[in-house]
């Protein structure tokens with residue numbers, strides 16, 4: 001007996017039966033060859049049944065449930081499928097399918113076989129559990145689980161069916177079994193040799209067993225056995241009688257060569273059909289078949305890759321190695337594609353052995369999360385290919401064409417596409433290596449630019465709005481505090497509500513209180529007279545000496561009230577050491593009164609232009625320049641720090657008041673305007689102010705900016721230096737008639753020609769060093785430039801004056817700005833009670849000075865429009881009619897309007913010719 005030649009003990013339990021059967025088998029084999037039936041393969045997740053009743057494909061479902069699903073024409077199989085029984089694996093023969101039950105590890109069969117019992121095959125050794133089952137044409141064998149103890153090197157195989165129903169005991173551990181048509185084979189675990197038993201006559205598989213060959217796995221076919229050899233190349237090796245009997249079988253033809261001439265390619269697995277075999281190539285999972293086929297047959301679909309294959313008699317099916325997990329079949333007698341996704345392998349609870357990798361759960365799942373499907377790692381790469389990556393626990397290894405040694409068309413076409421990819425990649429690499437630094441540099445530059453621009457913009461806006469921010473804040477807070485704005489917008493100006501002021505610094509007085517304080521507004525208390533008001537000295541109940549400004553009752557009360565409100569509005573909001581402090585107000589009936597700190601030394605105008613020489617001399621050069629610095633600071637505060645900025649519009653010597661300590665305060669805000677809250681742009685305002693101090697740009701173009709105050713301040717500086725009025729009367733050489741001279745027209749040419757001494761007040765002694773006064777004269781010249789833009793801002797003026805003052809005082813560091821006024825001049829006004837500062841000046845003295853002073857003070861009030869007859873009328877109301885009319889008409893009549901015309905000429909040169917109407921106004925007023 002061939003099987004005894006295997007070198008192991010083979011105990012035949014029922015020898016007589018076996019011997020009788022072998023003859024029968026031989027006869028049947030021949031007859032079966034004619035009816036072309038065979039039973040084939042090892043246990044797998046898929047199996048194929050064949051036979052007269054039609055082919056059936058069965059597989060374990062792809063959902064990992066281990067439940068079986070079948071598709072085919074043998075209804076006994078498809079209807080009899082135990083759909084609720086989970087199986088570990090499947091195998092099939094002629095007309096039947098068997099599965100290894102998951103719960104009991106016992107076989108369960110169904111179908112229409114006359115040799116295999118439906119259900120669990122009988123008789124079975126009690127309690128036997130199987131590792132693997134494998135079906136031939138008419139029989140089924142099961143490899144029992146390995147034994148322990150003394151029997152651990154003994155293997156038990158139980159077979160059922162035609163001529164095979166026996167319990168076989170083998171000496172040695174069996175790794176796997178595979179049933180052929182009417183024989184079965186096993187692979188020893190230790191030495192990896194093959195042994196077979198069963199019908200030898202028809203197949204000769206027993207006598208042809210390659211004794212010296214070691215196999216990784218085996219698969220029996222109809223009359224042959226194939227195995228995958230151990231070793232690096234993992235090629236298939238087949239043996240048996242398929243070739244010989246081919247001549248006896250008319251249906252077969254050698255379409256794919258002899259079945260024992262397996263291709264020399266590394267294989268992952270192999271299955272045997274009736275006369276053919278198929279294998280899965282190890283490097284790409286492609287399918288390759290060889291042996292005999294029947295006509296007509298379909299060949300293996302081109303380029304398919306499969307996870308698993310199962311062979312029937314004349315056809316083979318494989319599970320596509322893709323997400324769909326759909327079976328495809330080729331050969332004869334079966335559909336080429338089947339509509340049921342199946343599991344690509346068996347779910348095992350043990351970890352994948354070395355040489356296997358775990359199929360990703362995305363591709364196929366097992367119900368038990370601790371189970372996995374293990375697939376054999378591919379082995380070896382074909383010619384022209386190299387191993388790109390090793391097989392790991394989770395993925396198979398990859399082979400790729402070695403493009404440097406390409407010969408085959410497939411390799412060339414693969415390489416050309418990958419070559420172009422590589423080229424493209426290299427191109428991209430080069431592009432990026434060249435472009436990346438440029439792009440990074442560009443981005444960095446753009447970011448830098450954005451940052452610089454943003455910072456510049458922010459700084460610029462902040463710079464521009466530095467004066468306006470607080471205004472916005474102010475108006476915002478007002479908005480929040482009250483249901484609406486407490487500042488009424490009036491043509492771009494902002495005016496606070498009177499109600500609002502009441503809760504501020506200004507105190508509200510009753511008329512009675514102020515009447516009492518000023519002794520009934522008696523003439524004795526009168527200290528000055530303005531265009532719209534009388535100013536009285538008064539003493540409040542608490543002893544505070546105050547100046548009470550009472551609006552003049554006139555038919556034009558509305559204008560007085562307007563100035564009253566403007567002054568009240570502004571002064572209650574402003575607070576600076578060199579601005580006149582408002583203490584309170586009274587608004588009763590027609591009466592409008594403002595209460596100020598009392599300025600003991602009256603106005604700068606009185607000091608500079610008063611007839612009393614002693615009073616004039618009180619203000620020496622240092623005092624005068626100090627007053628100029630202080631006034632400049634007050635105006636600078638209005639422009640630069642008040643929120644919103646304030647344009648005084650009436651800077652002149654009579655509005656610079658001098659306190660007890662000879663410190664200056666800027667007063668009279670009746671004409672002042674608040675700058676627009678939202679921008680620092682010029683205000684288009686109708687001209688108002690005092691003639692001689694009026695900015696030409698303002699009265700010509702109605703262009704009002706803070707630079708208009710700078711112009712007026714320049715005039716004031718010239719006034720301080722020269723002791724002459726803004727418009728003064730002067731005898732010209734050889735001329736007996738006085739004519740009105742504009743101080744700018746007179747002083748600027750002298751200063752520019754270096755004759756500063758020619759303009760200095762002759763009342764005062766010249767200082768030892770004239771430099772300081774020259775500087776001040778130059779500052780004045782700049783302030784009175786025709787174009788506002790070309791005039792310095794008040795902060796620059798202040799700095800220049802401070803330096804000049806330091807120089808004048810003989811400061812060693814005369815280039816440094818001097819300290820704040822309060823420190824330098826020792827002013828303590830902010831800390832002194834007003835009551836402590838009483839006046840040394842009598843009301844009559846003031847009155848006398850005032851009356852004299854007002855001679856040439858031409859006031860163009862806010863309601864003036866030019867050229868306007870009203871302007872001259874207004875002058876009359878402000879000063880002595882005779883004086884003004886007389887002097888101006890004299891000037892006009894004398895025809896000596898040279899300096900006016902000069903001024904007009906220079907203005908024309910700078911800002912264009914004046915219109916006839918403007919000419920009229922200029923000639924009328926200068």
Ligand SMILES: Nc1ncnc2c1ncn2[C@@H]1O[C@H](COP(=O)(O)OP(=O)(O)OP(=O)(O)O)[C@@H](O)[C@H]1O
Nearest residue numbers: 528529530531535547596597598599603654668859
């Ligand atoms: N707080 C004060 N303390 C002392 N004297 C004052 C005070 N305020 C004003 N005077 C005096 O009263 C005079 C008149 O002041 P007022 O502000 O009413 O008019 P003005 O500015 O001189 O002229 P106009 O109103 O036409 O501009 C001033 O010239 C000054 O001499």
